Amino acid sequence: MGSQVHGAQKFDEAKRAATVFSDEAMKTVQTIISHYPPERIKSAMLPVLHVAQAEFGGWLSPETMDYVASILKVKPVEVFEVASFYTMYNLKPMGKCVLEVCQTSSCWLNGAEDIVKYIEKKLNIKVGETTKDGMFSLKVAECLGSCGTAPMLQCGASYHENLTYEKVDKILDDYRAEGKLRSYTDLDYKNTL
Amino acid sequence: MGRKLLIHNDKVPGINTLEVYRAHGGYASVEKALKSMQPDQITDEVKKSGLRGRGGAGFPTGMKWSFLAKPEGVPRYLVCNADESEPGTFKDRYLMEKIPHALIEGMITSSYALGAKTSYIYIRGEYFYVARILEAAIAEAYAAGWLGKNILGTDFSHDCYVQVGGGAYICGEETALLESLEGKRGNPRIKPPFPAVAGLWGCPTVVNNVETIAAVVPIVNMGGEEYAKIGVGKSTGTKLISASGHINKPGVYEIELGITVEDFIYSDEYCGGIRNGKKLKAVVAGGSSVPILPTELILKTAKGEPRLMTYESLSDGGFQTGTMLGSGGFIAMDEDTSIVKNLFTFARFYHHESCGQCSPCREGTGWMEKILKKFLNGTATESDVELLWDIQSKIEGKTICPLGEAAAWPVAAAIRHFKHEFLEIARNKKFVDISHYDRLNLIRA
Amino acid sequence: MKVTIDGITIDVPKGTTILEAARMIGPEVAPPTMCYYSKLKTSGGYCRTCIVKVTQGSAANPTPMPKPVASCRTEVMDGMVVENTINNDVLEARKGVVEFLLINHPLDCPVCDQAGECSLQDLSYEHGAAKTRYEFPRREFERIDIGKYVQLHMNRCIMCFRCVKVAEQLTDNRVHGVMHRGDAAEISTYIENVIENEFSGNVIDVCPVGALTDKTFRFKSRVWFTKPVDASCDCKKCSGKVRLWMKGPDVLRVTARKNMWAEVEEFICNTCRFDRKSVSDWKIEGPSPIHRGSVISQNHYNHLNELKVQVMKQQKALGFMDINKRP
Numbered sequence: 001m002g003s004q005v006h007g008a009q010k011f012d013e014a015k016r017a018a019t020v021f022s023d024e025a026m027k028t029v030q031t032i033i034s035h036y037p038p039e040r041i042k043s044a045m046l047p048v049l050h051v052a053q054a055e056f057g058g059w060l061s062p063e064t065m066d067y068v069a070s071i072l073k074v075k076p077v078e079v080f081e082v083a084s085f086y087t088m089y090n091l092k093p094m095g096k097c098v099l100e101v102c103q104t105s106s107c108w109l110n111g112a113e114d115i116v117k118y119i120e121k122k123l124n125i126k127v128g129e130t131t132k133d134g135m136f137s138l139k140v141a142e143c144l145g146s147c148g149t150a151p152m153l154q155c156g157a158s159y160h161e162n163l164t165y166e167k168v169d170k171i172l173d174d175y176r177a178e179g180k181l182r183s184y185t186d187l188d189y190k191n192t193l
Numbered sequence: 194m195g196r197k198l199l200i201h202n203d204k205v206p207g208i209n210t211l212e213v214y215r216a217h218g219g220y221a222s223v224e225k226a227l228k229s230m231q232p233d234q235i236t237d238e239v240k241k242s243g244l245r246g247r248g249g250a251g252f253p254t255g256m257k258w259s260f261l262a263k264p265e266g267v268p269r270y271l272v273c274n275a276d277e278s279e280p281g282t283f284k285d286r287y288l289m290e291k292i293p294h295a296l297i298e299g300m301i302t303s304s305y306a307l308g309a310k311t312s313y314i315y316i317r318g319e320y321f322y323v324a325r326i327l328e329a330a331i332a333e334a335y336a337a338g339w340l341g342k343n344i345l346g347t348d349f350s351h352d353c354y355v356q357v358g359g360g361a362y363i364c365g366e367e368t369a370l371l372e373s374l375e376g377k378r379g380n381p382r383i384k385p386p387f388p389a390v391a392g393l394w395g396c397p398t399v400v401n402n403v404e405t406i407a408a409v410v411p412i413v414n415m416g417g418e419e420y421a422k423i424g425v426g427k428s429t430g431t432k433l434i435s436a437s438g439h440i441n442k443p444g445v446y447e448i449e450l451g452i453t454v455e456d457f458i459y460s461d462e463y464c465g466g467i468r469n470g471k472k473l474k475a476v477v478a479g480g481s482s483v484p485i486l487p488t489e490l491i492l493k494t495a496k497g498e499p500r501l502m503t504y505e506s507l508s509d510g511g512f513q514t515g516t517m518l519g520s521g522g523f524i525a526m527d528e529d530t531s532i533v534k535n536l537f538t539f540a541r542f543y544h545h546e547s548c549g550q551c552s553p554c555r556e557g558t559g560w561m562e563k564i565l566k567k568f569l570n571g572t573a574t575e576s577d578v579e580l581l582w583d584i585q586s587k588i589e590g591k592t593i594c595p596l597g598e599a600a601a602w603p604v605a606a607a608i609r610h611f612k613h614e615f616l617e618i619a620r621n622k623k624f625v626d627i628s629h630y631d632r633l634n635l636i637r638a
Numbered sequence: 639m640k641v642t643i644d645g646i647t648i649d650v651p652k653g654t655t656i657l658e659a660a661r662m663i664g665p666e667v668a669p670p671t672m673c674y675y676s677k678l679k680t681s682g683g684y685c686r687t688c689i690v691k692v693t694q695g696s697a698a699n700p701t702p703m704p705k706p707v708a709s710c711r712t713e714v715m716d717g718m719v720v721e722n723t724i725n726n727d728v729l730e731a732r733k734g735v736v737e738f739l740l741i742n743h744p745l746d747c748p749v750c751d752q753a754g755e756c757s758l759q760d761l762s763y764e765h766g767a768a769k770t771r772y773e774f775p776r777r778e779f780e781r782i783d784i785g786k787y788v789q790l791h792m793n794r795c796i797m798c799f800r801c802v803k804v805a806e807q808l809t810d811n812r813v814h815g816v817m818h819r820g821d822a823a824e825i826s827t828y829i830e831n832v833i834e835n836e837f838s839g840n841v842i843d844v845c846p847v848g849a850l851t852d853k854t855f856r857f858k859s860r861v862w863f864t865k866p867v868d869a870s871c872d873c874k875k876c877s878g879k880v881r882l883w884m885k886g887p888d889v890l891r892v893t894a895r896k897n898m899w900a901e902v903e904e905f906i907c908n909t910c911r912f913d914r915k916s917v918s919d920w921k922i923e924g925p926s927p928i929h930r931g932s933v934i935s936q937n938h939y940n941h942l943n944e945l946k947v948q949v950m951k952q953q954k955a956l957g958f959m960d961i962n963k964r965p
Contacts, residue, residue, distance in 0.1 A: 009828060009829045009830070010829070010830060011829040011830065035313075035354040035356070037394070040375070040394055042375065042376040042377075043356075043374060043375050043376045044376060045376030045377075046318070046356065046357060046358060046359045046373065046376060047356060047357055049359065050318065050321075050357060050359070062828065062829045066829075072376070074376075075811065075812055075813070076813075076828075076829070077812055077813050077814060077815045077827070077828065078377075078815070080815065080817060080826075080828035080829070081377075081378055081815045081816055081817060082359070082376065082377060082378055083359075084817040084818045084819070084828070085359070085361065085378040085379060085548075085818070085819045086318070086358070086359025086360045086361050086379070087359070087360035087361065088318045088319070088359050088360035089359060089360075103538065103541075104280040104481070104538050104539075104541075104542050105280050105281060105438075105477070105481060105524055105535055105538045105539060105542075106280070106281055106437040106438055106524055108534070108535070108538045109437075109438050109439060109524075109526065109530065109535070141319075142278075142280075142362065142541075142542045142545050142546060143278060143279070143280040143281075143362075143481075143542065144319050145277050145278065145282065145283040145285075145286045145317070145319065145320065146283060146286075147280065147281050147282070147283050147435060147437035147438075147443070147522070147524070148283055148435060148436060148437045148443035148444045148445065149443070150437060150443075154319060157321045157322045157325075158322070159322065184318060184319075184321040184357075185321065186321075187325065189321075189322040189325070191322065361819070378816070378819070383683040383708070383711050544820065544821070545820065546820070547819070547820040547821070548819050548820065549797065549816075549818075549819045549820045549821060549822070549823035550684050550797075551683070551684050551685070551686050552684070552685050552686055552687075552735055552738045552739050552796070552797070553686055553734065553735060553738050555738075555797065555820060555821050555823070556738035556739070556741050556742060556821060557738055558820070558821075559820070559821045560738075560741060560772065560774075563774045580771055586734075587730075587731065587734030587735075587737070587738070588734075590704075590705040590706065591686055591689060591705075591706060591731055591734070591735065592686070593683060593684070593708075
């Protein structure tokens, strides 16, 4: 559970004031909200948090969550409760590319542990850590529904399946060359099989 | 070759687009339903078909639909459970990714039957790219008039939306899914009331698995009776099986319910046997939560009859010698697999996924994982086996939702059938990982 | 509606839960509760200590329920037959629940202000095992002050959700809640925040353990050395009906009045709870009736003192509280 932050966090008023969606992101948020009856817009919480995470640097700061609360007209604590429940929301800053290696049964039967060790060695970080240059974070994930194409890892929206060491090398090289923040909401996902 | 009703067109180029899907007979069920059938007739056909929930529990779908409360002036909802997260299961992802319109067609036809003006597809957040595929398909369907106001000129209007989750296995439990859809923590609700009476936003709601909804399409097209002719006994129709583990051909297979397990594992049409000429050791037949069975019990029942891929045959013998069809997550393990270590990955999974609402699951799942870790460290004692057994028995049946059972059953089954492996580690004070990772070894060499 | 619990039949109105029906019969058959609170809507169902076996669903449909049910959230059907204390499976399951609740509990009763009026102590005493089978490090959290008057000691929390429901149902701005999930779940404000509300102090009274305690009473006295007295005042914010916990002439703390099920009769405001700590603030009504079997009801420890003398006679040179040493 690498992304967990326990206890009370600091809150920065200036940072909060500067937290505003771009017009494009706001449009996406409004579309999501339109999917629900007007008195039920809290329902948009999960998808809007995904948009916010992609928009504000790949993680949800207390200020970001407070901003989402104001848009969805809920108490900030309700957003904290939800964001901390689900594994896909990062509650602390992460690398641009978060590598999530599946470690459950079928992936383990097919060598997920070795993939994790290989990435740890290659990037010189442990699970839960971020590389010094801020490019990669490594996480382990529970079953990502890719058991027939195990082992696998997810980065942002992209699924990278049937992994071998060589494929991992190539995947990391490509992301490094690209050098951009990868989010679950990316439209330009590029799965590899 | 068995008949296929759901993914028969999966290899057709462009089948993800409306144009190609339509050219292959797509949306015929919507036409048939809206133009020539009353909503209740569709429910009757689904009842006649004998279709059972494909998410894992196997509850008769027609019966579930008929429980839906229909008070005047209160909206009703259909929610598709696309939160596929049961380890070993990836069939819904395959279906949605390859043929998204099959699900959307099912959503429209089913919504018409249930009188739902709005439906939601709740898909697990990790499948974000699949959600994009579904959204694109929905946009196509709107543009072509299959969704929206007055579909096919009738007075049936329908809106269908996709919602992504945030990463939580528990949201596959239908009431947790509804909580999550309402923008809350995925804590399962205490039942009753059931969703059919008070579901999404307190309104009557039906929650069905992706495959279940997709199966409504062929049922409407061919008629419930015709559909029921496929299969054996109360296991009618076809089922998607996600096959993984140490088999030659992992992947998603659509089978006619009733083929033998042996045929499924060893025939070239399906899994193609065990990799590298190894022997089969054990199978988890229906997703991580169902009891693991050793080879002799998965191929034949305790009575010596061939085990079939049906709800009834797989559960023959109860949990003493049987298992469950579950979600159809079929994980095969070869002779070099450590059952204890595989169990550890399951225990870690359930510990990670417990929502924390009720005490037996919150505390018990973590405890079991810690004890299993002792086995991997070689520090376990023989009494730890008894302790594990006792803990799982105190979780099973004592929790709010079925995650308690899902966490307890694999532990119980592993001890029931493979106790000697636990005892051996405890006696030798040493765990030797005998598993092989052949694909990776190729590269190392 | 007729329901039979442990062989005793009672007539109850429709909509009554099994737990409420059992309480109507009496404490002998009433299941213990840790999370249910009759004054808080939607409470209960989480801790699983009140599970019972329904051996007959109703007169119309006599089939037994397959699994034990949470009696606090299961409504009675006419002709239902329930087994609680007479069913060994139920008692065994409850023992399991107690063990689960305790594996991550710090067992720091000697330094916990709740000791003596703690539902978890009572539960363990009545339904638990003597020894733990848990050998791993326990979950640990930092202590947090949430506001001027309330301290959150998360290590002791059993996740009953009562305090969250108090904030939701009694106040208009909930700032604390449940963060994270599974066994990492914690009650927290997440960002540094204070629970500042006229009724926030009630979270202390509803907390079944020592997770939320009154800072104005912190380490002042063991509760069994204080005398509970019912008192009232003319309060504009609440009923003003309280319980004073006195030592000599001093009011060491003020709480709401609790009934025999350890539930408050009426919630009180923070002014009464924290600011009226002088006898002159109150009209004394008389000594409080203390119903349940906690040490407070032993009323003033004559019995305990005798016991102590006997023990001391047998174990010379051994402190009475020195539980770690063996003769």
